[in-house]
Amino acid sequence: MSERESMPYDVVIVGAGPSGLSAAIRLKQLASEAGAELSVCVLEKGSEVGAHILSGAVIDPRALDELLPDWREDGCPLARTPVTENHHWVLSEKGKSAYPEFLTPPYLHNKGTYTGSLGNLCRWLAEKAGEMGVEIFPGFAAAEVLFHDDGSVKGVATGDMGVAKDGSHKPDYQPGLEIHAKYTFLSEGCRGHLSKQLIRQFALDADSQPQVYGIGIKELWDIDPAQHVPGRVIHTQGWPLTDGSNGGGFLYHQADGQVALGFVVWLGYKNPWLSPFQEMQRWKTHPEIAAILKGGKRVSYGARAISDGGWQAVPKLVAPGMALIGDSAGFLNVPRIKGTHTAMKSGMMAAEAAFAAVQAGRSGDELSAYTEAYEASWVYKELRGVRNVAPLVKKFGDTWGTLLAGVAMWSEHLGLRWPITMQHKPDNEGLLRADQAPRIDYPKPDGVLTFDRLSSVFVSNTNHEEDQPVHLTLKDKDIPIGYNLPMYAEPAQRYCPAGVYEVVGEGDDLRFQINAQNCVHCKTCDIKDPTQNINWVVPEGGGGPNYPNM
Template sequence: MERESMEFDVLIVGGGPAGLSAACRVMQLAQEAGEELTVCVVEKGSEIGAHILAGTVFEPTALNELFPDWKEKGAPLNTPVTRDDIFLLKNQDSATKIPNAFVPKNMHNHGNYIISLGNLCRWLAEQAEGLGVEVYPGFAAAETIVEDGQVKGIITGDMGVARDGSEKDGYMPGMELRAKYTLFTEGCRGHLGKRLVNEFKLDEGKDPQHYGIGIKELWDIDPAKHEPGLVVHTTGWPLKETGSTGGSFLYHLENGQVYVGLITDLSYSNPHLSPFEEFQRLKLHPEIKKHLEGGKRVSYGARAITKGGYNALPKMSFPGGLLLGCDAGTLNGSKIKGSHTAMKSGMLGAEAVFEALKDGKSGEEISSFQKKFEDSWLFKELYAERNFGPAMHKFGNIVGGAIAYFEQNILRGSLPITFHDTTP
């Protein structure tokens, strides 16, 4: 049975913040120039947002650029941050609140919002479709199409395959989706992104990438304890007992709910460490328990986090496409945020692709992307925080935090040296 084939000007793999921002931006540029482009987003989830597992503190910098009138358009940013609390958990019973004056500048959240990232992605998809983007949820990209050294698109997964690999009665082969340029925005450790990094040697000369696992729960809590806009972060216990690094978060959003979670760096060496069990212990600490007691867990999940930062960021362009967002690793670890950086990378990718298409290119590497990236606030932000992750991993959260404070609050810029963390 032959595969069906569809062709587009731009194909975007992944319906998260980076991919949807890229789709919106490239169509905005096309409409401003009076050009007609075909743009398609494929998303493996059953609907946009289905695989987005993030209740997050969101910085609206990129959204302000993409849709300056997002408030009028009804973007779901409903809970502005009202207060930041950071605690050093000493043991299972005690904690010390870190005075705001000693908190690294990047961890202050004035002007940010507590949001459901899934809801924001659903809203971005609506804007994309309104601009003329074709959005196809429920289609997982299984393979890349590489011809003559250029990426030409992707093949979606076959339908109707039995567990043993045989074809069932309703078997349908996956479709070929071809494009002049394909943008890969699959999120952390995207399986096609990993292959592209290896195939085109995009990580040559870079530090090893670093990862974390974030376990998160959504709770309905006692209305008397609810403080919309409160942001709480912790470091220290319980991870310090095993010599591991990471930290926890608790965010009060609207409707009497909170997000609570623990991020564990996956560089831990203790084979007995269980991030899940550590999270259960964390919830019994008095500083966390006081928010949750009397409440009810509504949902839970986990996701991987690409957190190597600037030093581990691969080359993002290759013949026929770009690697963007968390597929590349644009998260800003010092801010504990990656959505605004993912969105900006998608917007920069869209601008570079549009210029290439306007010049009549199709499949040639977009070498201009690197300069566009280096001229952006995204590059400046990631470069300025390049020492944050390595300092935390090498010296621990206390000394690492002190280095971050010195860079951000005293120097108001980075040290003239670069720390490297070569242990994955």
Template sequence: MDRESMSFDVVIVGAGVAGLSAACRLMQAAHDQSQEISVCVLEKGAEVGAHILSGAAFDPRALEELFPDWKARGAPLNTPAQRDELLYLRDSERAVRFPDALVPPSMLNEGSYLISAGDLCRWLAEQAEALGVDIFPGFAAQSLMFGEHNEITGVITGDMGLDHDGHPKPAHEPGIELYGRYTLFAEGARGHLGQELIKHYDLAAGRDEQHYAIGFKELWEVPVEQHEPGLVIHTAGWPLSSEAHGGSFLYHGSDRQVMIGLIVDLAYDNPWLSPFDEFQRMKHHPEMSRHLEGGTRIAFGARAITKGGLNSLPEMTFPGGLLIGCDAGTLDFSRIKGLHMAMKSGMLAAESVVTALAGGDEGGGTLTDFKTRFESSWAHEALAKHRNFGPAMHRFGMVAGGAWNFLEQKLRLPLPVLHDTAADHARLRPAEEARKIDYPRPDGVLSFDKPSSVYLSNTHHEEDQPCHLQLYDASVPIEVNLPRYAEPAQRYCPVGVYEVVEDSNGAPRFQINFQNCIHCKTCDIKDPAQNIRWVTPEGGNGPGYPNM
């Protein structure tokens, strides 16, 4: 197939905070060295920010390094965190507040801002374009290009205008080959090209299995009399039980908006559990509902979180490129913060690339100095300091694991390094051995169903295109997962993409409603047979988050 091609010094896949910070720093560093470089950023969303979702209590440390004058430039950091509360929800009615002296330091938010990560990305994109970066929204990087020495030479964007069977429609446009002397991958958690690179170059050799959670978020507009800008609440306990770990957040942002969400660790073992329904019933707890009463839900979304930490971090360098941000797994889960870590990794990557290009590098090599830069940074120091946080929770549970982390963080005891080597998808028990969970019906006031939630995510996919949720073996859902696990895809997917329906003969059939997909990647992570592969749909398709 004849394709158009374009060449740049650096190609960046993904216009999240990691990719955009890398783009900005590339241009800054090149300018500092009186060097001219060309940089392009590909974004699969219809616009920058459309696929961005985060809490977000934002630590501005990396932003202050990237743009020390960020306030004068109008960065969308308008609501400083003012007050922290950490609660343990004992059951559906009762809660205990942790005394300040018992709160792990990583859970405190002094100096942070309550922001929209999507708005931050839109602002970063403006700064990048002002510096000379080319940003191409609506173009999904779908496949890798390799050179003759097994180095990455760039990416190919997905074809536009293919029908369900992959045949060209009248408006078909082939994807474009984008060549880069170096290519940075910043796709976010469980990036599909990032996964290919990790396997191709064996970047995770000797590391613990990577671990994930699914994070839900809703945006509410509440009455002014119950709005407390800057209030930060985190909870542990109910509705999650010993079968699942996680916790909730509730942030009072600006303009009478409240951000509420639940993070569910995908290491849970009960196949009957539905993370979406756990989130919906969580909002009925009195400590949560009092902040939402009289309010209106205005946005919904969900996204996987890469949370394995330092023990699970793969090698981030390979011939011709780097993995940065959550594509690698730089999030500091002990703080439930990844934006500043992703930004820092992108900035360090940019400095390595510019140094190489300034020295006459033609590209394609391994940027070995990046590892030294990263390991000397405050980002690596934070990951090393909190490397036991996730493994302690997995091995000892929420209470004992929390105690372990308190001893390590607050009392600074020299505890041994913990490891967690079981993959999230391998933890499910057979359905007949697990407790079946009957979830209450949503009331349409505080809790809602999946169809109305998909609607609020502004998700759109052209229906006549190839399904981007690919099964390696189409027989597995019905012949393996259904009898053993009651086909958990029906429940771990937050938006009803997967269903078991009856065919014309009354036999069960696995149905994929890919039009509902909000690109959370949970299916790619949690399927017990690892039979589902998430790839990019047509560029511009997916959710359209306004300011999440």
């Protein structure tokens, strides 16, 4: 007999990101309109709502306008900084050329968008959800999926608290709590722990292409007021990335004299010597970027994987008793570098399907109405129209790939639909052997403009209870030293942006060390490990980064 207590709800939502909170708000709106009672619970593994939220972010308010039309007048922090300028630079090592905006399809122009902290937007959405009666539990990590005897999803269980590294119970041990629900929404973000499990268990990706990812490294800076132009948005491509790797930088002038800047590397890169973190540091030394940051101070740091697969990589969205929403399903529009609006709309569509089902007395079935709504929605149309952009750039490189991607987007914009959909390959495949790839010489950090990983983790406010089971698990403990090291020079040492993985020792006495307390929950290791040997599972609730204003 389980010692865990249980609580029943109509809908449980795992993750207090934009999709999960939008779903919760929409459920309560529908219940209010119908004069019905509906219980909704949101579980959030971060210590508070927004603690684990990381995005650029430039946000299209389309879904927010639908959900809460008065948000601009209702104290939403996003309203503070509308986008006023839009620039796209192609960088060489010392120079830049500006990409003419008139050559880009209209929806890439950022007209009517806003820039600000996605974490703060989620905090505001959580306040609105709470006012409507949604129960939000920060610091509770959903660690396990619960099933009915017929195989349908019954809900989730939160992780036990107070478990020591050796598995024993400490004096403050508390068993997890079972949350039973008629429908469970997974809003975990990119490469969610439970989402990954259920996609595999229900074969939700059987008819879609492999999801592919990027890793975004972000910093927040207070800069010289003379350099600050609120609402200015800059995107870059080109330097410092070389052949076999793709991505680019962003720099957004936000409120209060701050800029959010960062660098995204697509995780299909081939060179095992590449370090996304160090590429980002090197990018900041470009004269155009360094000039903006001169005299400024870095105040925060973080990293997060993003789903880059687009329309063709969206899996089946539902299984009995559950639905995938937001970046758990991969709704990011890659060329727009925006996913908040599509994530929010997905949560709203799932909420409408679940509410109708509960009102009809149903429970634990497939919410086919959600799938139908998605396929008829502007989200589907938007993603379908740019489905070939990322594959074209990957296949043909920055110059020719970007030109072909532009042709593809203009064609779709003008109603000339391309007859093909290009395919993806999993990101863990295609790494060159270390002896076949050129080493990359990264400069040492200066502590003013560029930094090392450990000092960066410090300003992410990352903290984990050290005496707990390691949440970065190895399927085979011998692979890192026995296979990855001789074949790829153990790339985990470089693709992790937080210094979690090290090869320590000398000669024949080498071992693979996991510094799990440094983990910023980016999920890159779960994605890029060549043999898929690393499995990221949730640590004790409340652990991880605590991002302010990110």
